Amino acid sequence: LKKKVKNSLKKVAQDLIKLYSERNSIKRDPFTVDDEIITEFEKSFPYVETSDQMKAIIDIKKDLSSEKPMERVVCGDVGFGKTEVALRAVFIAVMNGKQAAVLTPTTVLSYQHTKNFRERLEPFGVKVENLSRLKSKKEIQILLNDLNEGKIDVIVGTHRILQDDVKFKNLGLLVIDEEHRFGVRAKEKIRQIKKDVDTIYMTATPIPRTLNMALSGLKDLSIIKTPPEGRVETKTYVSVFDQNVIKKAVEFELKRNGQVFFLHNRIQTIYDRAEWLKRLFPKANIGIAHGKMKPKQIEKVILDFIQGKTDILVSTSIIETGIDIPTANTLIVERADLFGLAQLYHLRGRVGRGSVQAYCYLLVPPEISKDAQKRLDAIMRLTRPGSGLKISVEDMQIRGAGNILGVEQSGHIKAVGYDFYIKLLQEAINEEKGQIKTEPIVQVDLDSYIPEEFIKDPSERMNIYMAVSKAVDTEEIEKIKDYLKRFYSGLPDVFNLYLDIEKLKRALKGTGITKAVIKKNTGSLYFDNQNPPEPDLLKELLKNLPIKRLYPDRLEFEVKDNIVNRLLSVLEMNC
Template sequence: EEQKFGVAVKEKLKQMKTNVDTLTMSATPIPRTLQFSLMGARDLTSLNTPPANRYPIITSVCAGGDDIVAEAVNFELSRNGQVFMINNRIEGLYELEAQVKRLVPDARVIVAHGQMPPEKLEKAIIDFANHDYDVLIATTIIESGIDMPNVNTIIVNNAQNFGLSELHQLRGRVGRSNRKAFCYLLVPPHIPLTPVARRRLQAIESFSDLGSGIHIAMQDLDIRGAGNLLGAEQSGFIADLGYETYQKILKEAVTELRTEEFSDLEQADRLDESQTDFVADCVIESDMELLLPADYVPTESERIALYQELDGIERELDLQAFKNRLTDRFGAIPPVTAELLRIPRLRSLARRLGIEKVALKQGRMYTYFVDESNKAYYQSEMFGKMLAYLTANPRRVQIRERNGKRSFAIADVTNVETAVAILSEIIA
């Protein structure tokens, strides 16, 4: 239950012994932890396979009312099952008890919460587990560690006041057998929800499949923001930027510190200079025709999805798999698409050479390098290779400098294939 521990507590645990390996298990990792995993600071393994004979929990967000409660409780009792009813405040538990007794007189109801004497609380839980009662009205004390396969309906009162991971944990208390389970999230009928509460409820309702905890955690990351890398804050300002932009800015900042402010340390620690990327990303511009034609991929939404997938490809194996899928689904790849599929390779080579931007225009390739403040790059082996190519091809290559930015203009580059061949020759 990592979400129950703050940063200060975790640091104390780590100080108990040096070189501690930490394994965190969570149904929905908190934003800070998930952010660490996504940026590579921690390893992440996702368990998506549910136990055998389990069904997704049918989740509904409803405006709270007597009809919903009566219908849910009566249905569960009709199949000899039991019901959890959750309220976030102890004061409201006994009102709910009176409501259930009024609506379903036959139901046997018991209340449990953390302020009860331990012996009384333990007896209430054991009696409910033994099916001496039909409805357990409780606070969130049941959200973990409770395994009662006969309970397959949960009603969460005032669901807008709960966190996303908390709702997911509560929902996980039902559906623990081969019966179909139901989760009702009740909200006040006449009180408008805040935008954040609405997004939380939409996320928990949408992701009801087994093994969807990671998707809920990603929604939580988007809603609350990522935690600060240094410091105790569990959430930050990612929601204002968007996750991809946040990651890009973070990577650029780390690269800038490594290659400029701490370039001496980086040079000393670097074992294989050729594997160091001096830029976080490379922008490609072109006046060539590079696209997925409408007569090749007919659906516009599908073309957009394929463009997005291609933009995220970095490894040669992934690119080959992408090509194979295109051929399998749409047939032989047309020339304009074949040129487009060479862009990831071009971008990868350019990034390794410290090129921020490549422009393929009017039969020339323009390569723009990082600014002159990045001394580590201009002393590197990669920039040396670019100079060696300039020296070997003086008639084909021109060096230019504008506003502290250096660039090469390489002639006779009429397609992406030629551009890839030139950069591969420089790196070799």
């Protein structure tokens, strides 16, 4: 299976390297990224930039001031200021005489981006227009002519922008929001457009360190981890379904002139639930949105909510992504036990986008499954803004990887596991570049594992094995060991030995020792022909180990008590 996945990844690695070298060979005139008007625009931002936001902006300026077209991924949790980062790039492009296109997966999102872009850009004389199916044929025709003649600086829209009748006078920048939500055809069209155009991808999908490492030097990543100043965490409550809880929560929100999301995920009974709410709150305007409605109907309902014409939006999980309504700060989720962790996290991200205290009520039946309880416990713990980057939910990571790599590889990722897949990708990229790195091999004939009687839950044991396998160095394994000691009293010897062997694997890196074999009575350390161990390290090994013989290519020693520990202490001292 590993071989099969590795072979398929060679093609991915080749494509990535080819794309990278193609883009490297394209040149364009560098942009002016700092002048009086750009500085004035930056000062007009009404908030204080976070350090991560600032770093992303500096990265983008660096990209735009070079001769090479930019291809940068900006990753950050919902509401962490990715839009402002994109706005800075758009403004620079327009001030350099270029047009910019902002591509969104949904009409509602394109409407919101248009609103935000107009607020920030129009005071500086930048013309922003929206291209989506909310416009009439006549309006679209006028808009297309203006775009072709260069009368429009920034066009925001759905995949309608990718159609053949859309012609630009001088397109210089493409901003793509959540690319993984576009279809294959749209992605192909994006590839054709962006060949010599500066491109920014915005995504809220977590990009773990493993993927970041694999892609460093192939794609440029800016990760925004810090929440904006004044962002307060959403207060989250789990409760059995109770009319009084709902009444209090909704009344409180409506009294402070806010709006409420009420999530009822069954289309068959959604109208009954809306009627029930109407009886509870006769003065409130209630809207309904679900997946079986026509797209135009859904858009109208959601736009009414955005514009404040509706007080309570009763909907299915179609509100999961892409809606940003600062005045909606109470979310009530019915049957929260039926949602996955990633879904619950995204749903809760619909509220608490500003500095107003937001509330999320997760309503459940009296009896729920153990797994559902675990998910709810996790969502209660992960309340800090930015936890999205910490939730290593497999499906989110898979989507993230596919999105950034531009490949549909989820079958392979599921087969070998996300982290192992990325490790194989790293190897494939290194091989294609001719930088083959071999990891030291450790073979041990001693009992080393996590005993079943010590940790009975198999998924708990698997989680620990996975955490240890992901550790980059001996320090990380030591941290895991300290963490385990806090939760479990007295780690068994075989468990301690397993952790020490894992430390040994990391400690051997870069020492000139390619392989360590430890059997019942004899152990051997094999040397790298090209880069053998340094004389000082050899001296320490000879001094501290019960040596049997020293050969030109290896060292043999007796296996006595604590041999792994003794070997480790020599290597760590040498480091």
